[in-house]
Amino acid sequence: MDFSINEEQQELISLAETISKNEIAPRSLEIDKSGVMDEELLHTLKQSGMTQLSVPKEYGGAGLDLLTIAMIAEQLAKGCAGVATVCAANSLASFPILIAGNDEQKKSYFDCLNQGGMSCFALTEPGAGSDAGAVSCRARKVHGGYVLNGTKCFITNAPIADKITLFANTRESGGIRGLTVFLVDRNTPGISIGKEEDKMGIRASATSEIIFDNCFIPAFARIGREGMGFRLAMETLEKSRPVVGAISVGIAQAALENAIHYAHQRKQFGQMIASFEMVQQMIADMVTKTEAARALVYKACWMQMKGDKKAGLFSAMSKCFASDAAMEVTTTAVQVMGGNGYSRENPNEKYMRDAKIMQIYEGTNQVQRLVIANAAMY
Ligand SMILES: Cc1cc2nc3c(=O)[nH]c(=O)nc-3n(C[C@H](O)[C@H](O)[C@H](O)COP(=O)(O)OP(=O)(O)OC[C@H]3O[C@@H](n4cnc5c(N)ncnc54)[C@H](O)[C@@H]3O)c2cc1C
Numbered sequence: 001m002d003f004s005i006n007e008e009q010q011e012l013i014s015l016a017e018t019i020s021k022n023e024i025a026p027r028s029l030e031i032d033k034s035g036v037m038d039e040e041l042l043h044t045l046k047q048s049g050m051t052q053l054s055v056p057k058e059y060g061g062a063g064l065d066l067l068t069i070a071m072i073a074e075q076l077a078k079g080c081a082g083v084a085t086v087c088a089a090n091s092l093a094s095f096p097i098l099i100a101g102n103d104e105q106k107k108s109y110f111d112c113l114n115q116g117g118m119s120c121f122a123l124t125e126p127g128a129g130s131d132a133g134a135v136s137c138r139a140r141k142v143h144g145g146y147v148l149n150g151t152k153c154f155i156t157n158a159p160i161a162d163k164i165t166l167f168a169n170t171r172e173s174g175g176i177r178g179l180t181v182f183l184v185d186r187n188t189p190g191i192s193i194g195k196e197e198d199k200m201g202i203r204a205s206a207t208s209e210i211i212f213d214n215c216f217i218p219a220f221a222r223i224g225r226e227g228m229g230f231r232l233a234m235e236t237l238e239k240s241r242p243v244v245g246a247i248s249v250g251i252a253q254a255a256l257e258n259a260i261h262y263a264h265q266r267k268q269f270g271q272m273i274a275s276f277e278m279v280q281q282m283i284a285d286m287v288t289k290t291e292a293a294r295a296l297v298y299k300a301c302w303m304q305m306k307g308d309k310k311a312g313l314f315s316a317m318s319k320c321f322a323s324d325a326a327m328e329v330t331t332t333a334v335q336v337m338g339g340n341g342y343s344r345e346n347p348n349e350k351y352m353r354d355a356k357i358m359q360i361y362e363g364t365n366q367v368q369r370l371v372i373a374n375a376a377m378y
Contacts, residue, residue, distance in 0.1 A: 003298050009068040015048055016075035024079030025254075028204070032350050037083065037204040042160075046116040050076065050087045054094035059110035066239065067301040070246035074294075077250025081354035082204025084247045086118075089156040089205070091243065092362075093119035093165040095236035096181045100224035105183055109163055117162035122152040122210055123233055130367050132167075132233055133176035137212060139168035145219045146170070146182070148212035151194065156361075159193050159206040162186050167233060168212075170226045179229030182221045190215025201353030239304055241315040241362055245297040245322035248358040252290040252326040255333035255351040259283065262337050273336075282336055286329045293322035313375035320368035323358035330355045 005013070023044055031037055045051050053069045055061020064072075069091060076084035090113060097109050113119065128134035137150025148168055152158075164184040171178025184191070194209030224232060260283060263274035273279050300318035303311040330352040334341035341348045359365045 001299060001302050003067065003302065005068055005071070008062070009064065009071075012049065012062060012064070013068065013071050013075060016050060016072040017078075019044060019048055019050065020075050020077075020079030024076065024083050028080035028083075029344075029347060029350065031080065031082065031204045033344075035198065035203040037086065037206075041083070042086075043116075045083070045087060051090050051116070051118065052110075052113045053087065054091040054098065055110045055113055056098070056106075059106055060114050061110065065301075066242065066304050067298060070243050070297055070301050073243050074246040074250040074253070074297075077247040078254045080204055081247050081251050081351075081358075082202035084250060085156060085202050085205040088240070088243050088247065089121060090119050092236065092240045093121040093157075093161075093163070095239050096121075096165050096223055096232045097183060099235055100181070100228060100232055101183070104220070105223060109183060112162055118157050118160045119163040119165065120155050120157040120161040120210075121165050121236070122155045122158070123167045124154045125151060126153050130364060133179065133230060134174070135167055135169050135179055135229075136174055137166070137168040138172070139170050139180060139182065139217075140172075141170065142216070145217050145221070148182075148184075148190070148215040148217060150212050152210040152212075153194075154197065154207055154361075155210055156205050156207050158208045158210050159196060164191075164210065165223075167229050176230045177227050179233070180226045181223040181229045181232050182217060183223055184215075184217055184221060188215055188217060200356060201350070202357050237362055238312045238315045241319035241368075242297050242300040242304065244358055244362050245293065245300065245318035248319075248322035248326035248355065249290060249294045249297055251351050251355050251358070252286070252293065252322075252329040255326075255330040255348055255355075256283075256286045256290055258346075258348055258351075259286065259333040259336040259341075262340070266337075266340075279336060282332050286332050289325040289329055293318075293325040296321050310375070313372060316363075316368040316371040316375070319358075319362065320365045320372065323355065323365060326355040326358055327352075 057063030139146040166182045166184050169178040170180045190213050192211045196208040266273045297318045300314040303314045333348045
């Protein structure tokens with residue numbers, strides 16, 4: 001395995017680290033309280049290229065590979081997983097276009113991101129979560145294009161998106177074989193943003209419904225062929241799950257460092273709690289789980305990059321293992337800090353809330369275990 005990165009990539013990772021430390025982390029508790037990311041921070045992320053991580057070189061981007069994108073996501077997540085999610089959602093929405101879009105579609109989409117535009121990946125519906133094949137948002141073929149009707153829910157970045165990578169069904173009877181992807185402009189008549197979720201964690205990222213009401217889109221908005229949507233959704237999630245793993249590692253690393261720092265400050269029974277063996281045991285488990293998760297995430301990225309036939313298995317394992325590790329590490333970090341860990345004045349309880357979503361979005365960890373068992377056993 002080769003995890004080496006070039007100078008240009010290292011520069012971007014270091015830039016992400018600096019932004020995370022100086023711009024994101026100091027604001028993270030305030031953003032968590034208000035549930036709104038400030039415009040100035042979003043502007044910084046756009047200006048520094050953090051919202052354009054997936055743009056290929058030929059479309060004016062940095063042309064980063066998946067491993068570099070994951071390493072950047074980890075750095076951003078150390079400051080705030082919600083902010084990292086906002087940036088990662090642009091990459092998630094890019095993948096179907098990268099895989100099956102034509103040159104014009106790529107140009108229109110990546111130009112938008114390069115100019116500071118945002119995007120979202122709209123698959124989930126009230127009746128279609130883990131069962132993505134149950135999508136009922138309808139794309140009815142008409143002269144010159146399609147008419148969209150339906151509701152998407154839990155869509156990251158929906159309230160700030162300029163472009164929507166939409167999964168809709170071109171068959172009246174529904175089902176996997178009708179699932180089709182469209183690249184839709186947010187300002188198309190007939191689109192409105194519905195209820196915004198008041199979430200437990202990753203509160204820097206806005207999540208909401210998108211409603212399509214007799215919305216006409218031209219035929220050239222379709223990505224790939226009709227009925228290709230399910231395959232594109234699966235290929236996209238396979239590429240992007242290691243990034244969720246990387247965000248999980250970033251959260252775990254931040255919680256770990258905070259807990260170690262605290263253990264060296266806090267005195268009980270006349271000595272630093274860091275000197276108690278049971279505290280050391282908690283720290284040892286946290287370090288081990290975080291490092292193991294990071295190694296699996298890197299390997300999953302590497303397998304994707306070389307197109308290994310087991311890439312899907314490693315992608316699912318990295319997301320599942322790293323998010324479970326983040327949940328355990330953040331919960332233990334609260335324990336190391338005792339009552340102070342439970343206080344909202346301290347980021348550790350936020351890390352714990354942020355870690356929870358990593359086990360749910362982009363396919364729950366139960367669904368990942370189905371993928372893993374299936375790939376390992378058959
Ligand atoms: C904050 C947030 C952001 C999100 N962002 C996006 C986004 O940008 N785009 C998007 O399209 N979606 C997004 N989602 C949706 C997310 O991907 C779904 O919530 C997730 O896939 C699970 O679907 P569900 O919530 O309908 O749960 P359900 O599918 O109803 O699952 C409920 C429970 O049943 C279990 N379960 C379901 N099926 C099986 C099975 N076959 N075997 C075993 N157990 C099973 C699940 O593991 C879970 O424990 C987001 C969700 C949240 C909360």
